[in-house]
Amino acid sequence: MGHAVGDELLVAVSKRLQNLIREEDTLSRQGGDEFIIVLPSMKVDGAAHVSKKLLEAIEQPIGLMNNELFVTASIGIAMYPDDGQDMETLFKCADAAMYLAKQNGRNNFRFFTPEIQIRSSRNLAVENALRYAHTRGELQLHYQPQICLQSGNIVGVEALLRWTHPELGVVSPSEFIPIAEESGQILLIGEWVLKTAVTRMKQWIDMGYTPVTVSVNLSAVQFHHAHLSKLVTTILDEVKLPPWYLELELTESVAAQNPIRAIEIMNDLHQKGIRLSIDDFGTGYSSLSYLKRFKVYKLKIDQSFIRDLSIDPEDRAITVTIIALAKSLGLRVIAEGVETKEQLDFLRENGCDEVQGYYFSRPLNVDDFEKFIRNYAIKEQQ
Ligand code: C2E
Numbered sequence: 244m245g246h247a248v249g250d251e252l253l254v255a256v257s258k259r260l261q262n263l264i265r266e267e268d269t270l271s272r273q274g275g276d277e278f279i280i281v282l283p284s285m286k287v288d289g290a291a292h293v294s295k296k297l298l299e300a301i302e303q304p305i306g307l308m309n310n311e312l313f314v315t316a317s318i319g320i321a322m323y324p325d326d327g328q329d330m331e332t333l334f335k336c337a338d339a340a341m342y343l344a345k346q347n348g349r350n351n352f353r354f355f356t357p358e359i360q361i362r363s364s365r366n367l368a369v370e371n372a373l374r375y376a377h378t379r380g381e382l383q384l385h386y387q388p389q390i391c392l393q394s395g396n397i398v399g400v401e402a403l404l405r406w407t408h409p410e411l412g413v414v415s416p417s418e419f420i421p422i423a424e425e426s427g428q429i430l431l432i433g434e435w436v437l438k439t440a441v442t443r444m445k446q447w448i449d450m451g452y453t454p455v456t457v458s459v460n461l462s463a464v465q466f467h468h469a470h471l472s473k474l475v476t477t478i479l480d481e482v483k484l485p486p487w488y489l490e491l492e493l494t495e496s497v498a499a500q501n502p503i504r505a506i507e508i509m510n511d512l513h514q515k516g517i518r519l520s521i522d523d524f525g526t527g528y529s530s531l532s533y534l535k536r537f538k539v540y541k542l543k544i545d546q547s548f549i550r551d552l553s554i555d556p557e558d559r560a561i562t563v564t565i566i567a568l569a570k571s572l573g574l575r576v577i578a579e580g581v582e583t584k585e586q587l588d589f590l591r592e593n594g595c596d597e598v599q600g601y602y603f604s605r606p607l608n609v610d611d612f613e614k615f616i617r618n619y620a621i622k623e624q625q
């Protein structure tokens with residue numbers, strides 16, 4: 244809504260905060276959307292009580308320039324002298340606690356604890372190490388095949404990021420991707436992933452492998468970055484890979500966060516011939532009326548539903564429903580995390596188009612993936 248509205252909003256929030264604190268307290272804006280409140284002689288109970296009141300005050304609608312705006316806050320609390328003796332230490336502790344409050348769904352408060360300390364120093368170590376990961380060649384892509392149930396052919400491959408640090412060892416993407424998103428490093432890393440995956444697919448096609456789509460995971464930060472579509476087309480042009488061989492995977496929550504904007508971005512990518520799929524489908528809250536307008540090509544059923552297919556009737560019902568939903572919207576549907584023959588049979592019987600999972604193959608490095616493809620082709624011929 245622009246800077247002017249942003250500034251007004253900050254003023255309105257400051258006033259609400261100011262109304263709730265005492266004469267001897269200090270309120271300051273730290274920068275951006277962060278505030279610090281110093282409450283002298285306050286015990287734990289009091290701090291929790293004040294935090295609740297602050298959260299309640301902030302979540303009331305704010306009327307600004309004919310709009311009703313809704314905002315929420317996340318609060319981190321550090322106690323003097325237990326958590327720190329000086330401002331800098333206390334600030335760091337409060338910041339780490341706030342980070343956790345945000346991760347836990349926002350609109351709540353957290354006290355600093357030693358566990359947070361451990362977690363936040365690990366986060367910091369990961370964040371620092373990540374800064375050099377791609378220039379030092381510590382990043383790698385692994386590839387996992389996607390198989391069409393009707394033809395039995397490999398029809399796609401998902402590129403999955405791997406990071407091995409000399410001291411930290413193998414760090415899982417579920418740990419470092421959120422950190423890279425928070426610190427903004429995901430933009431550079433994501434660009435490296437796109438370039439590497441697209442280049443690899445071009446090489447495979449040039450080597451004579453049957454052309455298939457390569458799927459690349461996109462984070463929210465990348466998706467909402469102004470130059471995404473330009474970046475993608477530039478890479479495709481440079482590498483000379485036709486756009487229909489690239490598929491971008493968005494998680495459901497990314498698309499659902501700001502659907503109107505998401506539709507614009509998707510339309511733009513779609514016009515350029517790039518395919519989009521919705522990853523981890525069924526775990527977010529996407530509105531069906533928006534789903535209809537999203538220019539997506541494929542839904543990926545989240546692996547949490549596939550895992551217990553053989554024992555959980557609800558997961559079976561959800562899986563069947565997602566398949567039916569995809570069919571009626573004219574989308575393709577793939578199941579992730581397929582590990583067993585029973586899961587595969589169930590999916591086949593219920594008309595799922597594609598599958599991906601350990602049953603066929605784990606994500607493999609380039610050499611192993613090439614071996615896998617050659618063996619797979621030989622088995623097909625037999
Ligand atoms: P995702 O995109 O939903 O990827 C599927 C995850 O399930 C991968 O975990 C994959 O290794 C794992 N998987 C595949 N088949 C099976 C199976 O049969 N059983 C089980 N238990 N797991 C299976 P991974 O590689 O650890 O990646 C985790 C997540 O990290 C990904 O979830 C994705 O959201 C994110 N990620 C990975 N690479 C990238 C990337 O290059 N960029 C971005 N933004 N995110 C990435």
Ligand code: MG
Pocket residue numbers: 401460492522
């Ligand atoms: Mg994915």
Ligand code: MG
Pocket residue numbers: 522523543545546579
């Ligand atoms: Mg997934």
